[in-house]
Structure formats: structure tokens, C-alpha cells
Amino acid sequence: MTEFGKQLASVDTGIPGLVLWELPVHGDSRGWFKENWQREKMTALGLEDFGPVQNNISFNDAVGTTRGIHAEPWDKWVSVASGRIFGAWVDLREGPTFGKVFTAEIDPSRAIFVPRGVGNAYQTLEADTSYVYLVNDHWSPDATYTFLNLADETAAIDWPIALDQVEISAKDLAHPRLADVTPMEPRKTLVLGANGQLGRALRAEFADASHVEFVSRDELDLASPDLPSVRRWRDYGVVINAGAYTAVDLAETPEGRRDAWAANVTGIAVLSRIATEHGISLVHVSSDYVFDGTRAGEHPEDEAFSPLGVYGQTKAAGDAAVATVPRHYIVRTSWVIGEGKNFVRTMASLAERGVDPKVVDDQFGRLSFTGEIARGIRHLIESGSPFGVYNITGAGEPQSWAGIARRVFELSGHDPERVTGVSTEEYFSTAAGPVAPRPANSVLDLSKIRATGFTPIDAASSLSEYLRA
The missing domain is CATH 2.60.120.10 (Jelly Rolls)
Incomplete structure (x- = not known):
């Protein structure tokens, strides 16, 4: 009864x-x-x-x-x-x-x-x-x-x-x-932008996971009007968006501005709607450029947006769209280093070729290696951490770009004093094209991601390992 x-x-x-x-x-x-x-x-x-x-x-x-x-x-x-x-x-x-x-x-x-x-x-x-x-x-x-x-x-x-x-x-x-019985696999995970720096790191991180699919921008373009129908989205439990328009200076041009908004906002808004409709956990990678860098201390996740340039504005708008998804992780990072051309590789090459560079010494942050970001993303997904915004960068003492350049020279067996520190204004004073404003302070607070059980690796240790590879 x-x-x-x-x-x-x-x-x-x-x-x-x-x-x-x-x-x-x-x-x-x-x-x-x-x-x-x-x-x-x-x-x-x-x-x-x-x-x-x-x-x-x-x-x-x-x-x-x-x-x-x-x-x-x-x-x-x-x-x-x-x-x-x-x-x-x-x-x-x-x-x-x-x-x-x-x-x-x-x-x-x-x-x-x-x-x-x-x-x-x-x-x-x-x-x-x-x-x-x-x-x-x-x-x-x-x-x-x-x-x-x-x-x-x-x-x-x-x-x-x-x-x-x-x-x-x-x-x-x-x-x-x-x-x-053949166990039922979890709903599939889709990695977008899988041929980029972070995308390649995610390929390595999830190499052991048969339910993870990887697609490049050529294979799945977020700007496509057919995006809602190009996949049976209900089959996916997680979508990781590792792609973005990142040409910071080019975004200040008329054509670049349009491209940046299309990739970083319009497509993200459609993807956010798809994720909401199908109960997908959307992982989206954000940037320190959503802040103006005037804060005296580390940037917490809940700091109000204050972007300086077009790129930062589009990233902030994309974050706002993703935040409407009930199941979302916004992973905010800075100074990203991965495979391919990047600041560390450039400094190592200059050291070997005998070039003594001038490097900005009034911007401060921590390097974020793509393998570390990928590890953090996997941790958030698999640990069941509460949805929301998380800062993920390397740990340790913040450095200027000039300080990092000197350390690259030193680790490469060259005299770090060959690197001359200059102001941002002086560095870009002779630039031929448009220059996007940069935040002076890009240091992100890591206490929230640490509270989930994730321990960021010291950026200095990662730099040494990266240059040995």
C-alpha cells in the first residue's frame, strides 16, 4: 500500500x-x-x-x-x-x-x-x-x-x-x-581545435581514452551555420574548445576585428546553446587579456572584466556566453607555451644565433605550458569539480618577459646579461602595424584550482624540462 x-x-x-x-x-x-x-x-x-x-x-x-x-x-x-x-x-x-x-x-x-x-x-x-x-x-x-x-x-x-x-x-x-558483458563507455568527448598548441597537448593527454574525438578547425568550424547539425550532439558528454583567434595585434585591424569576433564570440555563442540543449559539459579556454592588468595582486576568477583591446574584448564576450551553460568550465590561463613557434623557442634561437634581444620588463605573469593546461582540464572533468571558472597557469614566482628570456639564455648555456629589459612603450615604438594594448599584470590566482586537488607545477621547473626536450 x-x-x-x-x-x-x-x-x-x-x-x-x-x-x-x-x-x-x-x-x-x-x-x-x-x-x-x-x-x-x-x-x-x-x-x-x-x-x-x-x-x-x-x-x-x-x-x-x-x-x-x-x-x-x-x-x-x-x-x-x-x-x-x-x-x-x-x-x-x-x-x-x-x-x-x-x-x-x-x-x-x-x-x-x-x-x-x-x-x-x-x-x-x-x-x-x-x-x-x-x-x-x-x-x-x-x-x-x-x-x-x-x-x-x-x-x-x-x-x-x-x-x-x-x-x-x-x-x-x-x-x-x-x-x-561489454561495459558501456561514457558519452564521447570532443576536442575542437585539436591541431593547435593546446589541441596537440590534449591529444597527448587523452591518448589513452578511446571515447575522445579530435577535430581541427578545417574539420569543424565554429563559424559554420550548420554547426547545430554537424554532429549528433546528444552522443557527447564533454566538448573541449581548444581553438580561438589569438592574433592579438591583427585583431586591431578591421578584418582582424571581424575574424576575432566571429571565432571568439559568435561561434562560441552557438556552441554554448548546443551544450545547454544537450546537457553537455563545455570546457572553454580563456585568457588573462579579459583584464586590464591594473590590479595590484593576483587576478581571482570572479574579478570583473576590463579588457583593453579587441582580442580581450572578444574573449570576455565568449566567457560571458559560456557562463550561461549550466555545465561549464572556463579555464583562464596566460602566457601559453606549447609545440611550435613561441616566445621560449624564439629566445632560445636568438641565444644560439648570437642575437642580443630587447625584451619587455614591465609586464608580469607566469608561463602556462600546454601540457599543464591539458592536465588541469582533464582533472576538472574527471574529478567532478564544481562547474565554473578556474585559473590554470604554472606556479611559482611571477616573472617579467625579460626575466624569462634571461632564464632561457642561462638554461641554453648563454650569458643572460645579453638580454636588455625595456618598457612596453619603448618595445613597440617602432612597430610597423597596429599594436594591441597588453595587461601589465597577468598573474592569476591559483588557489581555486588547488582546492580541487590539482597541484600546478612550478613554471620554472616546466621551463627547464621544456628546453631539455
Whole structure:
């Protein structure tokens, strides 16, 4: 019999993401009423805002009707409209809880949230039982399922009614034992801009992950009007945007301004809408250029935007678009060094060729090596860190560009005094084209990323390692 008057509450099942819910049911001699799904109340108590798009009903007229064990590639909210069922859930996802079992009886005063990849099976305990499930993807014949045999000896589910006494379909009887089950992989991860400096580092970081796809700008252009339809976006759990327009000085020209806004804002706004609509976690890489650099101390994540030039303005606008996505990580970094042409390689080359450079000494920051940024991005995704903005750079004492240049000379076996420090104004005084304003202070506060359990590597150590490679 349905229990009336319970408080709305969640119950841990021991299987990550699988949550049993006690539902308030209000009734009298006429019948009963309940809020079967109430987004605001339930998400406030910790339920994932999973965005259901389809409502299905299963009616079972006989006691003992048994269905399962099926693991689908979507999340679902299962509840009972009439009658009573025994439910069994088995984690069929890759990971340490693969094969873990949870069972419970469900009547109208209970519901359960079943995440993607957790196998579920139901046995009716009363005649004329109907259960309802909301799912966050439309059914597709091309969807990939994972199955487990109802009688698997490892799961050892204690069915209320013996399986040889109930109605089961031939397909369900033919499902494999646990030892033969292929675990369901997580939703795919897509890395955009995979041929850039950070993109190449992400390729190396996720080389062991078969569910990660990499595309270059030529293969998927954020500025394309077809962006919403070029992928079946519901198949993706994470999108990492490692691409951007980064020609800081060229952005100050009429053509560069248009290109910068198209790449860093317009395309990002469309991508943000796609991520919101499909429940995707969007990882977006930002820049110290969203600040004017006049702050006396380190820049925290919640500092108000104050960009100086076009590039910084477009990055700030892109950040604002990404911040509207419920599941977002904005990774703010500075002074990026990776494969290919960059400041460190240029200084090392000048040292070898006997050139004594003049280098800016009134801008301060920390180098951010792309391998370190990629490691931080993976940490945020896999640790389940709270969504939001995170600064990721190398650690250690801030340096000027001239100070870093001197250290490059020294590590390369050359006299660091060959580097002459000059002001930003003097350095660009003879520039032939437009020059973007630079923030004088690019030092980012790393306390928030450290609080997630990530330890940034000292930038000086990374520089030494980089030059030895």
C-alpha cells in the first residue's frame, strides 16, 4: 500500500549517480496526488538537471512480468503510476563499480533516477501495474545498449518471484552473463581545435581514452551555420574548445576585428546553446587579456572584466556566453607555451644565433605550458569539480618577459646579461602595424584550482624540462 505523507528526500544506493527518491503522496478516500517530477525542488536537493525530452509508460497486466536487465545510453527517471514493482539495478559502466547491484521495491511514493549505463530490470508485484519513465534523449534504432542476464550468478539478484515462474521475453533470456558483458563507455568527448598548441597537448593527454574525438578547425568550424547539425550532439558528454583567434595585434585591424569576433564570440555563442540543449559539459579556454592588468595582486576568477583591446574584448564576450551553460568550465590561463613557434623557442634561437634581444620588463605573469593546461582540464572533468571558472597557469614566482628570456639564455648555456629589459612603450615604438594594448599584470590566482586537488607545477621547473626536450 502506498505510504502517504513522506518528505521529499534522496537515498544513496552505493552506485554512483543512481539515486532512489522518496516522494510525498497526498491522499484520502478519493485517491491520491503527487508531484511525480518537480525540477526546482528535486534539483535543489541534488538531483541532476538531466533535461528529459520523452515520457514513456509501461503497462503490465500480470503479477511477475519481468523485464531487463537493460542499460540504455541516456538517463531516465522511473516512477510508478499504479501498482508496485521490484527493481534491480546493476552498474554496467566502465569503472570500479562495474557489476555493483542495488535492489528496491517501488510504489507511487518512490522513484529512482537511473544514469546512463546502469542496467535496470523490473518485476511487477501487483496486477495492472504501470510505471512511467522520463528520458533525456529520443529513442533511436541506432542507439547502443548494454545487457545483462536476469539470472546472472555474479549479480545474484534475489527476485521476489522465481524467474522460472514468471513471464520473460526470449530476448531477455538470451542476454550475456556479467563476465561476457561489454561495459558501456561514457558519452564521447570532443576536442575542437585539436591541431593547435593546446589541441596537440590534449591529444597527448587523452591518448589513452578511446571515447575522445579530435577535430581541427578545417574539420569543424565554429563559424559554420550548420554547426547545430554537424554532429549528433546528444552522443557527447564533454566538448573541449581548444581553438580561438589569438592574433592579438591583427585583431586591431578591421578584418582582424571581424575574424576575432566571429571565432571568439559568435561561434562560441552557438556552441554554448548546443551544450545547454544537450546537457553537455563545455570546457572553454580563456585568457588573462579579459583584464586590464591594473590590479595590484593576483587576478581571482570572479574579478570583473576590463579588457583593453579587441582580442580581450572578444574573449570576455565568449566567457560571458559560456557562463550561461549550466555545465561549464572556463579555464583562464596566460602566457601559453606549447609545440611550435613561441616566445621560449624564439629566445632560445636568438641565444644560439648570437642575437642580443630587447625584451619587455614591465609586464608580469607566469608561463602556462600546454601540457599543464591539458592536465588541469582533464582533472576538472574527471574529478567532478564544481562547474565554473578556474585559473590554470604554472606556479611559482611571477616573472617579467625579460626575466624569462634571461632564464632561457642561462638554461641554453648563454650569458643572460645579453638580454636588455625595456618598457612596453619603448618595445613597440617602432612597430610597423597596429599594436594591441597588453595587461601589465597577468598573474592569476591559483588557489581555486588547488582546492580541487590539482597541484600546478612550478613554471620554472616546466621551463627547464621544456628546453631539455
